[in-house]
Amino acid sequence: MTTLFTADGLTKAYPGVVANDDVSFSVAPGEIHALLGENGAGKSTLVKTIFGLVKPDRGAMTLHGAPFAPADPSAARRAGVAMVFQHFSLFDALSVAENVGLGMENPPPLGRLARRITEVSQEYGLPLDPSRRVGDLSAGERQRVEIVRCLLQDPKLLIMDEPTSVLTPQEVEILFRTLNQLADEGTAILYISHKLGEIRALCERATILRRGAVVATCRPSETSSAELAELMVGSALSRPERPAETAGDTILEVRGLTLPPASAFGTRLQDVSFTVGEGEILGLGGVAGNGQDELLAALSGEMSSAADAIRLEGAGIGRTGPRERRALGLLTGPEERLGHAAAPDMSLTENAALTGWQREELTRNGLIRWGRARDFAERIIAEFDVRTPGPDAAARALSGGNLQKFVIGREILQRPRVLVVNQPTWGVDAAAAAAIRQALLDLAREGSAVVVISQDLDEILEVAGRFAALNGGRLSEPVPADGLTMERIGLMLGGAHDMEAAHAGPHHA
Numbered sequence: 276m277t278t279l280f281t282a283d284g285l286t287k288a289y290p291g292v293v294a295n296d297d298v299s300f301s302v303a304p305g306e307i308h309a310l311l312g313e314n315g316a317g318k319s320t321l322v323k324t325i326f327g328l329v330k331p332d333r334g335a336m337t338l339h340g341a342p343f344a345p346a347d348p349s350a351a352r353r354a355g356v357a358m359v360f361q362h363f364s365l366f367d368a369l370s371v372a373e374n375v376g377l378g379m380e381n382p383p384p385l386g387r388l389a390r391r392i393t394e395v396s397q398e399y400g401l402p403l404d405p406s407r408r409v410g411d412l413s414a415g416e417r418q419r420v421e422i423v424r425c426l427l428q429d430p431k432l433l434i435m436d437e438p439t440s441v442l443t444p445q446e447v448e449i450l451f452r453t454l455n456q457l458a459d460e461g462t463a464i465l466y467i468s469h470k471l472g473e474i475r476a477l478c479e480r481a482t483i484l485r486r487g488a489v490v491a492t493c494r495p496s497e498t499s500s501a502e503l504a505e506l507m508v509g510s511a512l513s514r515p516e517r518p519a520e521t522a523g524d525t526i527l528e529v530r531g532l533t534l535p536p537a538s539a540f541g542t543r544l545q546d547v548s549f550t551v552g553e554g555e556i557l558g559l560g561g562v563a564g565n566g567q568d569e570l571l572a573a574l575s576g577e578m579s580s581a582a583d584a585i586r587l588e589g590a591g592i593g594r595t596g597p598r599e600r601r602a603l604g605l606l607t608g609p610e611e612r613l614g615h616a617a618a619p620d621m622s623l624t625e626n627a628a629l630t631g632w633q634r635e636e637l638t639r640n641g642l643i644r645w646g647r648a649r650d651f652a653e654r655i656i657a658e659f660d661v662r663t664p665g666p667d668a669a670a671r672a673l674s675g676g677n678l679q680k681f682v683i684g685r686e687i688l689q690r691p692r693v694l695v696v697n698q699p700t701w702g703v704d705a706a707a708a709a710a711i712r713q714a715l716l717d718l719a720r721e722g723s724a725v726v727v728i729s730q731d732l733d734e735i736l737e738v739a740g741r742f743a744a745l746n747g748g749r750l751s752e753p754v755p756a757d758g759l760t761m762e763r764i765g766l767m768l769g770g771a772h773d774m775e776a777a778h779a780g781p782h783h784a
């Protein structure tokens with residue numbers, strides 16, 4: 276087998292943790308190679324090393340048989356390595372072509388660049404109009420901007436970090452066709468994902484990391500999802516149990532909620548109505564950008580509405596502020612963990628106090644009781660298996676999935692009357708996702724009302740008793756989740772979000 280890239284003994288330590296421990300593996304030209312591992316296993320550190328963002332403490336890499344030690348991403352790009360990140364770095368107010376140009380080493384003049392974008396997007400089946408404003412694009416289209424930007428540099432090794440978490444099933448299909456085409460042409464792809472089904476369908480080989488070290492290499496198509504998960508965690512997985520659910524008295528009632536968009540590129544909520552009862556989990560599905568952020572802001576109190584549009588145990592709270600809503604027992608966990616749910620530079624103790632100070636009685640005379648706050652943070656870390664050296668670690672030092680466990684655990688441990696979460700297991704590995712879903716089920720079993728907003732339909736069907744779909748700021752009538760087929764859900768989501776719909780953008784639906 277010819278080899279395009281090798282890593283030999285890569286080691287990188289951070290305070291209290293060895294993120295990459297003597298990692299060796301190789302990638303052949305045209306190979307789609309998966310990097311698998313639990314949250315914090317070291318996948319991002321490894322690909323950041325390859326992309327010149329992290330300097331290894333020890334070890335070496337080769338590309339095309341020559342030593343490869345990129346000083347920074349631009350050196351990596353010049354050598355033929357490109358990377359599509361989990362979070363996009365695009366400017367909403369600029370056009371597709373302008374955004375692509377900004378990320379290139381030597382961009383051609385705008386007109387020529389626009390023509391190249393059209394050519395490449397046609398060649399690889401990634402429909403994209405170079406003159407559109409990025410702010411008007413769906414998540415899938417934004418990702419295409421990033422991919423086309425990479426392709427214009429003619430990469431030999433393309434790194435993708437959880438590329439499908441923001442995509443509709445149809446968009447995933449398009450992406451996979453593109454990746455297979457690239458592989459056929461000889462481009463190697465390094466693919467990070469927690470979605471084992473996708474990895475089994477797409478990837479030829481997988482390197483599995485556990486606690487920073489390579490524990491196995493396998494052919495995913497010949498390995499079951501259960502076996503893969505077991506290799507990742509070192510033990511068998513348990514599936515959450517959904518008890519037969521009987522909704523008790525209504526706790527949260529939303530009636531005719533209409534709200535303007537949260538931002539220039541947001542979605543107007545139109546006449547949204549639903550109820551959630553004691554002990555019930557309501558699942559709200561839909562592609563991101565269809566009013567999820569606005570609904571969460573309306574429920575958290577960040578946006579105020581007509582007083583009676585939102586009722587908590589009978590009382591109209593539409594005009595009540597966020598702090599008072601928390602005191603009343605309505606807690607929310609937004610989607611964006613770094614920046615919105617957690618302050619990146621603050622420690623976990625400080626982040627625990629940020630939303631927990633009232634209900635966990637973490638203040639006295641207006642001052643934080645740091646001992647108690649630290650205990651609370653430690654309890655979250657222990658009960659939600661957050662992998663971190665301790666509560667003094669800064670939020671930004673945690674791997675994405677571990678921070679997600681922390682911010683969800685922080686709300687669940689406050690015993691909410693109503694918990695509303697958006698994308699609760701985004702970027703979380705299979706074992707941790709199962710644990711978070713189980714914790715949501717347990718919370719409902721103890722009598723809380725829970726609203727789970729998610730793009731992951733499997734997740735919703737696993738936890739929710741009833742299901743409704745958000746589309747263009749409108750919510751469908753909630754129906755029992757039992758017996759719902761994917762086809763039926765597709766129809767509820769406003770018909771297939773096929774290419775046409777994706778192209779028009781969900782904001783204009």
Ligand SMILES: Nc1ncnc2c1ncn2[C@@H]1O[C@H](COP(=O)(O)OP(=O)(O)OP(=O)(O)O)[C@@H](O)[C@H]1O
Nearest residue numbers: 289294314315316317318319320672673674675676
């Ligand atoms: N800048 C940093 N400072 C301190 N520790 C870090 C830093 N970056 C990563 N780590 C630690 O290194 C370990 C590996 O993290 P990494 O982000 O590579 O994991 P991952 O496999 O990509 O996880 P996930 O699936 O959650 O994204 C984790 O324990 C993490 O907390």
